[in-house]
Amino acid sequence: MQYRKNRHLQRLAGILEIPQDIVLDLPRITMLGNKQLLLENHKGIIEYTPSMVRIKLEQGELIISGNDLMLSNLQVEQILVEGTVGEVKYDT
Protein backbone atom coordinates (compact mmCIF):
# COMPACT_ATOMS: atom_id res chain seq x y z
CA MET A 1 0.00 0.00 0.00
CA GLN A 2 2.80 2.44 1.07
CA TYR A 3 4.87 1.41 -1.90
CA ARG A 4 2.01 2.09 -4.36
CA LYS A 5 1.31 5.48 -2.79
CA ASN A 6 4.97 6.42 -3.23
CA ARG A 7 4.92 5.34 -6.87
CA HIS A 8 1.89 7.57 -7.52
CA LEU A 9 3.48 10.52 -5.80
CA GLN A 10 6.70 10.01 -7.75
CA ARG A 11 4.80 10.00 -11.05
CA LEU A 12 2.91 13.13 -10.02
CA ALA A 13 6.15 14.86 -9.11
CA GLY A 14 7.58 13.86 -12.47
CA ILE A 15 4.57 15.33 -14.33
CA LEU A 16 4.50 18.58 -12.33
CA GLU A 17 8.34 18.86 -12.30
CA ILE A 18 8.45 19.29 -8.51
CA PRO A 19 11.70 18.18 -6.83
CA GLN A 20 11.19 14.68 -5.57
CA ASP A 21 12.87 15.21 -2.20
CA ILE A 22 10.05 17.55 -1.18
CA VAL A 23 7.28 15.32 -2.40
CA LEU A 24 8.66 12.07 -1.01
CA ASP A 25 10.37 13.54 2.09
CA LEU A 26 13.76 12.20 1.02
CA PRO A 27 17.11 13.31 2.40
CA ARG A 28 19.28 15.46 0.19
CA ILE A 29 23.02 14.75 0.39
CA THR A 30 25.62 17.19 -0.89
CA MET A 31 29.25 16.12 -0.88
CA LEU A 32 32.28 18.25 -1.36
CA GLY A 33 34.90 15.75 -2.47
CA ASN A 34 35.46 13.49 0.48
CA LYS A 35 35.97 16.43 2.87
CA GLN A 36 32.43 17.53 3.61
CA LEU A 37 29.05 15.91 3.58
CA LEU A 38 25.90 17.97 4.06
CA LEU A 39 22.77 16.02 4.85
CA GLU A 40 19.41 17.77 4.81
CA ASN A 41 16.16 16.37 6.16
CA HIS A 42 17.30 13.97 8.88
CA LYS A 43 15.68 12.56 11.98
CA GLY A 44 18.56 12.62 14.44
CA ILE A 45 21.80 10.88 15.24
CA ILE A 46 21.93 7.25 16.25
CA GLU A 47 25.63 6.88 16.84
CA TYR A 48 28.68 9.08 16.53
CA THR A 49 32.33 8.10 16.71
CA PRO A 50 35.29 9.64 14.83
CA SER A 51 35.28 6.67 12.43
CA MET A 52 31.54 6.27 11.91
CA VAL A 53 28.38 8.39 11.95
CA ARG A 54 24.91 6.81 11.83
CA ILE A 55 22.10 9.20 11.04
CA LYS A 56 18.42 8.32 11.27
CA LEU A 57 16.32 9.07 8.22
CA GLU A 58 12.58 8.93 7.44
CA GLN A 59 13.14 5.39 6.18
CA GLY A 60 16.11 3.56 7.54
CA GLU A 61 19.48 5.13 8.26
CA LEU A 62 22.60 6.50 6.59
CA ILE A 63 25.97 5.16 7.67
CA ILE A 64 28.97 7.35 6.96
CA SER A 65 32.37 5.81 7.70
CA GLY A 66 35.76 7.47 7.42
CA ASN A 67 38.51 9.07 9.52
CA ASP A 68 38.48 12.00 11.95
CA LEU A 69 34.80 12.66 11.35
CA MET A 70 33.40 15.73 13.02
CA LEU A 71 29.87 17.13 13.19
CA SER A 72 30.68 20.76 12.54
CA ASN A 73 27.14 22.03 12.15
CA LEU A 74 24.08 20.53 13.68
CA GLN A 75 20.57 21.89 13.17
CA VAL A 76 17.02 20.63 12.96
CA GLU A 77 17.12 20.36 9.17
CA GLN A 78 20.73 19.66 8.41
CA ILE A 79 23.93 17.98 9.55
CA LEU A 80 27.37 18.89 8.23
CA VAL A 81 29.92 16.13 8.57
CA GLU A 82 33.56 17.11 8.07
CA GLY A 83 36.63 14.92 7.92
CA THR A 84 37.73 12.24 5.50
CA VAL A 85 34.67 10.38 4.26
CA GLY A 86 35.42 6.86 3.12
CA GLU A 87 32.04 5.33 2.50
CA VAL A 88 28.37 6.34 2.50
CA LYS A 89 25.92 3.53 2.88
CA TYR A 90 22.10 3.28 3.01
CA ASP A 91 20.57 0.80 5.39
CA THR A 92 16.85 0.44 4.92
Add this chain to the structure above:
Amino acid sequence: MIRNMFHYMNGTVKIKVSGTMPERFINLCIIKNIFLWGITKKNEGLFVCMSLSDFFRIRPIVRTSKNHIEVVNYYGFPFVIRKIKRRKMMVIGAILFLFVLNTLVSYIWFIDIVGVKSIPARQIRDLVYENGLRPGALKDDISIKSVENQIAATLPEVAWVGISFTGIHAVVEIVEKTISKPQDKASADIVATKDGIITEIIALAGQNLVKKGDTVKKGDLLIKGVGYEGAVVDSTISNLPPHRIRASGIIKARVWYESYGESELVTTIYERTGQQEIGVTLRVGQQEFQLKKVAVKPEKLVEVEVFNKKLSWWRNQDIVVESTISTYYELCAKNVEIGLEDAKEQSKAKAFTLLQSLIPETAHVLSRNIEVLQMPEENLVRVKVSVETVEDIGEVVNINKE
Protein backbone atom coordinates in the same frame (compact mmCIF):
# COMPACT_ATOMS: atom_id res chain seq x y z
CA MET B 1 33.88 34.49 8.70
CA ILE B 2 30.54 36.16 9.45
CA ARG B 3 29.42 33.10 11.39
CA ASN B 4 32.64 33.18 13.43
CA MET B 5 32.06 36.85 14.24
CA PHE B 6 28.49 36.04 15.23
CA HIS B 7 29.73 33.30 17.54
CA TYR B 8 32.26 35.67 19.06
CA MET B 9 29.68 38.38 19.70
CA ASN B 10 27.25 35.96 21.37
CA GLY B 11 29.91 34.17 23.34
CA THR B 12 30.81 30.54 22.83
CA VAL B 13 31.00 27.77 25.40
CA LYS B 14 32.76 24.51 24.72
CA ILE B 15 31.52 21.67 26.89
CA LYS B 16 32.49 18.08 27.43
CA VAL B 17 29.59 15.61 27.50
CA SER B 18 30.34 12.33 29.22
CA GLY B 19 27.90 9.53 29.81
CA THR B 20 26.53 6.42 28.23
CA MET B 21 24.51 8.06 25.46
CA PRO B 22 25.97 11.36 24.29
CA GLU B 23 24.06 10.99 21.00
CA ARG B 24 20.84 11.29 22.92
CA PHE B 25 21.96 14.63 24.25
CA ILE B 26 22.67 15.81 20.69
CA ASN B 27 19.29 14.68 19.41
CA LEU B 28 17.48 16.39 22.27
CA CYS B 29 19.40 19.58 21.52
CA ILE B 30 18.30 19.39 17.89
CA ILE B 31 14.69 18.98 18.91
CA LYS B 32 14.92 21.94 21.29
CA ASN B 33 16.40 23.98 18.42
CA ILE B 34 19.77 24.46 20.09
CA PHE B 35 22.43 25.11 17.51
CA LEU B 36 25.56 22.99 17.94
CA TRP B 37 28.82 22.98 16.05
CA GLY B 38 32.32 21.58 16.17
CA ILE B 39 31.23 18.22 17.60
CA THR B 40 34.23 15.92 18.06
CA LYS B 41 34.60 12.70 19.93
CA LYS B 42 37.73 11.83 21.82
CA ASN B 43 38.53 9.18 24.37
CA GLU B 44 37.50 11.42 27.29
CA GLY B 45 34.08 12.18 25.82
CA LEU B 46 32.16 14.26 23.35
CA PHE B 47 33.13 17.91 22.88
CA VAL B 48 30.40 20.30 21.74
CA CYS B 49 30.39 24.05 21.06
CA MET B 50 27.27 26.14 21.70
CA SER B 51 26.37 29.76 22.21
CA LEU B 52 26.24 31.23 25.71
CA SER B 53 22.47 31.85 25.67
CA ASP B 54 21.82 28.22 24.67
CA PHE B 55 24.11 27.00 27.42
CA PHE B 56 21.61 28.20 30.07
CA ARG B 57 18.82 26.17 28.41
CA ILE B 58 20.49 22.75 28.34
CA ARG B 59 20.07 21.87 32.03
CA PRO B 60 16.80 19.87 31.56
CA ILE B 61 18.26 18.13 28.50
CA VAL B 62 21.30 17.02 30.47
CA ARG B 63 19.04 15.66 33.19
CA THR B 64 16.79 13.68 30.84
CA SER B 65 19.68 12.32 28.77
CA LYS B 66 21.46 11.28 32.01
CA ASN B 67 24.77 12.75 30.95
CA HIS B 68 27.44 14.75 32.69
CA ILE B 69 28.63 18.07 31.29
CA GLU B 70 31.73 20.04 32.06
CA VAL B 71 32.76 23.44 30.65
CA VAL B 72 36.13 23.08 28.93
CA ASN B 73 36.59 26.49 27.36
CA TYR B 74 34.74 29.73 26.79
CA TYR B 75 35.45 32.81 24.73
CA GLY B 76 33.67 35.76 23.15
CA PHE B 77 32.57 39.30 23.74
CA PRO B 78 30.33 38.75 26.82
CA PHE B 79 33.30 37.25 28.67
CA VAL B 80 35.52 40.19 27.70
CA ILE B 81 32.89 42.58 29.07
CA ARG B 82 32.77 40.65 32.32
CA LYS B 83 36.56 40.76 32.61
CA ILE B 84 36.60 44.50 32.02
CA LYS B 85 33.92 45.02 34.66
CA ARG B 86 36.19 43.30 37.15
CA ARG B 87 39.19 45.45 36.19
CA LYS B 88 37.82 48.96 36.17
CA MET B 89 41.14 50.64 36.89
CA MET B 90 42.65 49.32 33.66
CA VAL B 91 39.89 50.95 31.62
CA ILE B 92 40.24 54.17 33.59
CA GLY B 93 43.99 54.04 32.98
CA ALA B 94 43.53 53.56 29.24
CA ILE B 95 41.09 56.48 29.03
CA LEU B 96 43.41 58.62 31.16
CA PHE B 97 46.32 57.74 28.89
CA LEU B 98 44.44 58.82 25.78
CA PHE B 99 43.31 62.00 27.53
CA VAL B 100 46.85 62.89 28.67
CA LEU B 101 48.25 62.10 25.22
CA ASN B 102 45.65 64.29 23.58
CA THR B 103 46.36 67.12 26.02
CA LEU B 104 50.12 66.97 25.58
CA VAL B 105 49.84 66.84 21.81
CA SER B 106 47.84 70.06 21.75
CA TYR B 107 50.87 72.04 22.99
CA ILE B 108 53.91 73.21 21.08
CA TRP B 109 57.08 71.56 22.35
CA PHE B 110 59.70 72.43 19.77
CA ILE B 111 60.19 75.24 17.31
CA ASP B 112 62.23 74.49 14.20
CA ILE B 113 63.49 77.29 12.03
CA VAL B 114 64.18 76.29 8.45
CA GLY B 115 65.68 78.15 5.54
CA VAL B 116 67.67 80.93 7.21
CA LYS B 117 71.00 81.79 5.64
CA SER B 118 72.17 85.24 6.63
CA ILE B 119 69.64 86.09 9.31
CA PRO B 120 70.67 84.50 12.62
CA ALA B 121 68.18 81.86 13.75
CA ARG B 122 68.43 83.27 17.28
CA GLN B 123 66.88 86.53 16.12
CA ILE B 124 63.93 84.79 14.51
CA ARG B 125 63.48 82.57 17.53
CA ASP B 126 63.30 85.61 19.82
CA LEU B 127 60.87 87.33 17.51
CA VAL B 128 58.64 84.26 17.38
CA TYR B 129 58.74 83.94 21.17
CA GLU B 130 57.64 87.56 21.56
CA ASN B 131 54.64 86.92 19.35
CA GLY B 132 53.40 84.07 21.51
CA LEU B 133 54.79 81.08 19.63
CA ARG B 134 56.94 79.50 22.31
CA PRO B 135 57.38 75.96 23.67
CA GLY B 136 54.48 75.29 26.02
CA ALA B 137 51.99 77.43 24.13
CA LEU B 138 48.63 75.94 23.25
CA LYS B 139 48.31 75.36 19.51
CA ASP B 140 44.82 76.81 19.29
CA ASP B 141 45.90 80.07 20.99
CA ILE B 142 48.50 80.88 18.36
CA SER B 143 47.28 82.82 15.39
CA ILE B 144 49.66 81.78 12.66
CA LYS B 145 48.72 84.61 10.35
CA SER B 146 49.58 87.37 12.83
CA VAL B 147 52.93 85.79 13.77
CA GLU B 148 53.81 85.46 10.09
CA ASN B 149 52.85 89.05 9.44
CA GLN B 150 54.84 90.24 12.44
CA ILE B 151 57.98 88.48 11.22
CA ALA B 152 57.55 89.76 7.68
CA ALA B 153 56.99 93.31 8.96
CA THR B 154 59.88 93.33 11.44
CA LEU B 155 62.53 91.77 9.23
CA PRO B 156 62.81 93.38 5.81
CA GLU B 157 65.28 90.69 4.68
CA VAL B 158 62.52 88.07 4.78
CA ALA B 159 60.71 87.55 1.50
CA TRP B 160 58.23 84.96 2.72
CA VAL B 161 57.52 83.25 6.01
CA GLY B 162 55.33 80.24 6.63
CA ILE B 163 54.49 78.58 9.94
CA SER B 164 53.06 75.10 10.10
CA PHE B 165 52.46 72.64 12.91
CA THR B 166 53.59 69.06 12.45
CA GLY B 167 52.61 67.25 15.63
CA ILE B 168 54.32 68.94 18.55
CA HIS B 169 56.79 70.76 16.29
CA ALA B 170 56.18 74.23 14.95
CA VAL B 171 58.12 74.68 11.73
CA VAL B 172 58.97 78.26 10.85
CA GLU B 173 59.98 78.30 7.22
CA ILE B 174 61.79 81.39 6.04
CA VAL B 175 62.74 82.46 2.54
CA GLU B 176 65.24 85.28 2.45
CA LYS B 177 65.43 87.95 -0.16
CA THR B 178 68.46 87.73 -2.37
CA ILE B 179 70.07 91.14 -2.12
CA SER B 180 72.69 91.70 -4.78
CA LYS B 181 76.09 92.65 -3.47
CA PRO B 182 77.21 96.19 -4.09
CA GLN B 183 79.63 96.21 -6.97
CA ASP B 184 83.15 97.34 -6.48
CA LYS B 185 83.49 100.58 -8.36
CA ALA B 186 87.15 101.21 -7.57
CA SER B 187 89.40 101.42 -10.56
CA ALA B 188 91.34 98.28 -11.32
CA ASP B 189 93.57 96.53 -13.84
CA ILE B 190 93.49 92.93 -15.00
CA VAL B 191 96.67 91.02 -14.33
CA ALA B 192 97.77 87.54 -15.37
CA THR B 193 97.72 84.94 -12.60
CA LYS B 194 99.69 82.32 -14.52
CA ASP B 195 102.22 82.01 -17.31
CA GLY B 196 100.73 81.17 -20.68
CA ILE B 197 100.02 82.04 -24.29
CA ILE B 198 97.00 84.29 -24.89
CA THR B 199 94.41 82.70 -27.16
CA GLU B 200 91.60 85.19 -26.69
CA ILE B 201 91.42 88.66 -25.24
CA ILE B 202 88.36 90.88 -25.26
CA ALA B 203 88.45 94.09 -23.27
CA LEU B 204 85.00 95.15 -22.16
CA ALA B 205 86.33 98.15 -20.29
CA GLY B 206 89.84 99.45 -20.46
CA GLN B 207 92.65 99.03 -22.92
CA ASN B 208 94.33 95.74 -23.79
CA LEU B 209 98.07 95.74 -23.57
CA VAL B 210 98.66 92.29 -25.05
CA LYS B 211 97.26 90.60 -28.13
CA LYS B 212 96.43 87.10 -29.23
CA GLY B 213 99.48 84.86 -29.43
CA ASP B 214 101.52 86.81 -26.91
CA THR B 215 103.36 84.96 -24.19
CA VAL B 216 102.63 86.39 -20.76
CA LYS B 217 104.23 85.84 -17.41
CA LYS B 218 102.55 85.77 -14.05
CA GLY B 219 101.90 89.31 -12.86
CA ASP B 220 101.91 90.89 -16.34
CA LEU B 221 99.36 93.65 -16.93
CA LEU B 222 96.78 92.43 -19.46
CA ILE B 223 94.06 95.09 -19.53
CA LYS B 224 94.74 98.50 -18.22
CA GLY B 225 91.89 100.32 -16.55
CA VAL B 226 92.03 103.62 -18.46
CA GLY B 227 89.26 105.40 -20.21
CA TYR B 228 88.87 108.65 -22.17
CA GLU B 229 86.12 111.14 -21.74
CA GLY B 230 83.85 111.74 -24.67
CA ALA B 231 83.87 110.08 -28.03
CA VAL B 232 87.05 108.33 -28.89
CA VAL B 233 88.18 109.62 -32.21
CA ASP B 234 91.81 108.73 -31.98
CA SER B 235 93.26 107.94 -28.61
CA THR B 236 96.79 108.83 -29.63
CA ILE B 237 96.00 112.40 -30.52
CA SER B 238 93.55 112.94 -27.72
CA ASN B 239 95.07 115.43 -25.38
CA LEU B 240 92.55 114.82 -22.64
CA PRO B 241 94.17 113.25 -19.60
CA PRO B 242 93.17 109.59 -19.29
CA HIS B 243 91.29 108.71 -16.14
CA ARG B 244 91.30 105.41 -14.35
CA ILE B 245 88.32 103.07 -14.61
CA ARG B 246 87.63 99.51 -13.54
CA ALA B 247 88.88 97.20 -16.24
CA SER B 248 86.88 94.18 -17.25
CA GLY B 249 87.28 91.64 -19.99
CA ILE B 250 87.68 88.05 -21.02
CA ILE B 251 91.17 86.64 -21.21
CA LYS B 252 91.75 83.03 -22.24
CA ALA B 253 95.20 81.56 -22.40
CA ARG B 254 96.90 78.23 -22.90
CA VAL B 255 98.56 77.09 -19.73
CA TRP B 256 100.86 74.13 -19.15
CA TYR B 257 101.09 72.15 -15.97
CA GLU B 258 103.62 69.54 -15.02
CA SER B 259 103.57 67.03 -12.29
CA TYR B 260 105.55 64.06 -11.16
CA GLY B 261 104.68 60.87 -9.30
CA GLU B 262 106.63 57.85 -8.27
CA SER B 263 105.81 54.46 -6.90
CA GLU B 264 107.85 51.60 -5.54
CA LEU B 265 107.51 48.13 -6.97
CA VAL B 266 108.09 46.54 -3.59
CA THR B 267 106.47 48.23 -0.62
CA THR B 268 106.69 47.27 3.00
CA ILE B 269 103.46 47.27 4.95
CA TYR B 270 102.99 46.57 8.62
CA GLU B 271 100.28 44.25 9.79
CA ARG B 272 99.04 43.44 13.27
CA THR B 273 99.88 39.88 14.16
CA GLY B 274 97.03 39.62 16.65
CA GLN B 275 99.37 39.52 19.65
CA GLN B 276 98.58 42.32 22.06
CA GLU B 277 99.27 43.39 25.59
CA ILE B 278 97.56 45.97 27.76
CA GLY B 279 99.31 48.31 30.15
CA VAL B 280 97.39 50.32 32.74
CA THR B 281 98.64 53.43 34.47
CA LEU B 282 96.76 55.26 37.22
CA ARG B 283 97.52 58.87 38.02
CA VAL B 284 96.39 60.49 41.28
CA GLY B 285 97.43 64.13 41.58
CA GLN B 286 101.14 64.17 40.75
CA GLN B 287 101.67 60.54 41.63
CA GLU B 288 101.74 57.89 38.93
CA PHE B 289 101.17 54.19 39.55
CA GLN B 290 101.82 51.50 37.03
CA LEU B 291 99.13 48.91 37.65
CA LYS B 292 100.13 46.69 34.77
CA LYS B 293 103.45 46.98 33.08
CA VAL B 294 104.24 45.84 29.59
CA ALA B 295 107.74 44.70 28.80
CA VAL B 296 108.37 45.92 25.29
CA LYS B 297 111.06 44.00 23.52
CA PRO B 298 113.18 46.38 21.49
CA GLU B 299 113.58 44.02 18.55
CA LYS B 300 109.84 43.82 17.96
CA LEU B 301 107.73 46.30 16.08
CA VAL B 302 104.78 47.56 18.05
CA GLU B 303 101.91 49.94 17.57
CA VAL B 304 100.52 51.64 20.66
CA GLU B 305 96.94 52.77 21.15
CA VAL B 306 96.37 54.99 24.18
CA PHE B 307 93.04 55.51 25.92
CA ASN B 308 92.73 58.23 28.51
CA LYS B 309 89.93 57.94 31.01
CA LYS B 310 89.01 60.77 33.33
CA LEU B 311 86.37 61.11 35.96
CA SER B 312 83.63 63.53 35.08
CA TRP B 313 84.57 67.12 35.91
CA TRP B 314 82.43 67.51 39.04
CA ARG B 315 84.17 64.59 40.69
CA ASN B 316 87.59 65.58 39.57
CA GLN B 317 88.17 69.04 40.96
CA ASP B 318 90.43 68.67 44.00
CA ILE B 319 92.67 65.82 42.95
CA VAL B 320 93.15 64.88 39.35
CA VAL B 321 92.47 61.18 38.94
CA GLU B 322 92.91 59.58 35.57
CA SER B 323 93.89 56.28 34.11
CA THR B 324 95.72 55.52 30.93
CA ILE B 325 95.22 52.25 29.14
CA SER B 326 97.79 51.54 26.47
CA THR B 327 97.30 48.65 24.12
CA TYR B 328 100.46 47.36 22.45
CA TYR B 329 99.90 45.56 19.18
CA GLU B 330 102.69 43.49 17.76
CA LEU B 331 103.43 44.21 14.12
CA CYS B 332 105.12 42.27 11.43
CA ALA B 333 106.66 43.70 8.30
CA LYS B 334 105.49 42.32 5.02
CA ASN B 335 106.86 43.05 1.55
CA VAL B 336 104.19 43.41 -1.08
CA GLU B 337 105.21 43.37 -4.71
CA ILE B 338 103.06 44.99 -7.32
CA GLY B 339 103.34 44.69 -11.06
CA LEU B 340 104.96 47.26 -13.33
CA GLU B 341 101.60 48.32 -14.77
CA ASP B 342 100.06 48.75 -11.34
CA ALA B 343 103.05 50.81 -10.24
CA LYS B 344 102.63 53.02 -13.30
CA GLU B 345 98.95 53.47 -12.55
CA GLN B 346 99.71 54.40 -8.95
CA SER B 347 102.35 56.94 -9.99
CA LYS B 348 99.95 58.42 -12.52
CA ALA B 349 97.21 58.71 -9.92
CA LYS B 350 99.61 60.44 -7.54
CA ALA B 351 100.71 62.89 -10.21
CA PHE B 352 97.11 63.68 -11.20
CA THR B 353 95.99 64.26 -7.63
CA LEU B 354 98.84 66.76 -7.27
CA LEU B 355 97.66 68.52 -10.43
CA GLN B 356 94.02 68.55 -9.43
CA SER B 357 94.55 71.26 -6.83
CA LEU B 358 96.37 73.47 -9.34
CA ILE B 359 93.97 73.29 -12.28
CA PRO B 360 90.79 75.29 -11.72
CA GLU B 361 87.50 73.52 -12.35
CA THR B 362 86.51 75.87 -15.16
CA ALA B 363 89.64 75.09 -17.15
CA HIS B 364 89.22 73.25 -20.43
CA VAL B 365 91.80 70.48 -20.77
CA LEU B 366 93.31 70.29 -24.26
CA SER B 367 95.72 67.42 -23.87
CA ARG B 368 97.30 65.11 -21.33
CA ASN B 369 100.75 63.69 -21.79
CA ILE B 370 102.07 60.88 -19.64
CA GLU B 371 105.73 60.00 -19.79
CA VAL B 372 107.46 57.17 -17.93
CA LEU B 373 110.94 58.21 -16.98
CA GLN B 374 113.74 55.68 -17.35
CA MET B 375 115.79 55.59 -14.19
CA PRO B 376 118.73 53.51 -13.02
CA GLU B 377 116.85 52.43 -9.84
CA GLU B 378 115.21 49.07 -10.29
CA ASN B 379 112.59 49.47 -7.60
CA LEU B 380 111.13 52.80 -8.67
CA VAL B 381 108.67 53.79 -11.36
CA ARG B 382 108.64 57.51 -12.07
CA VAL B 383 105.98 59.16 -14.18
CA LYS B 384 105.84 62.69 -15.50
CA VAL B 385 102.45 64.10 -16.41
CA SER B 386 101.97 67.27 -18.37
CA VAL B 387 98.56 68.81 -18.99
CA GLU B 388 97.70 71.59 -21.38
CA THR B 389 94.61 73.66 -20.66
CA VAL B 390 92.80 76.74 -21.86
CA GLU B 391 91.59 78.86 -18.98
CA ASP B 392 90.78 82.34 -17.79
CA ILE B 393 93.96 83.74 -16.32
CA GLY B 394 92.77 87.28 -15.67
CA GLU B 395 92.57 88.64 -12.16
CA VAL B 396 91.12 92.01 -11.22
CA VAL B 397 93.59 93.94 -9.08
CA ASN B 398 92.54 97.22 -7.54
CA ILE B 399 94.83 100.15 -8.10
CA ASN B 400 95.74 101.91 -4.92
CA LYS B 401 95.18 105.60 -5.22
CA GLU B 402 97.54 107.51 -3.07
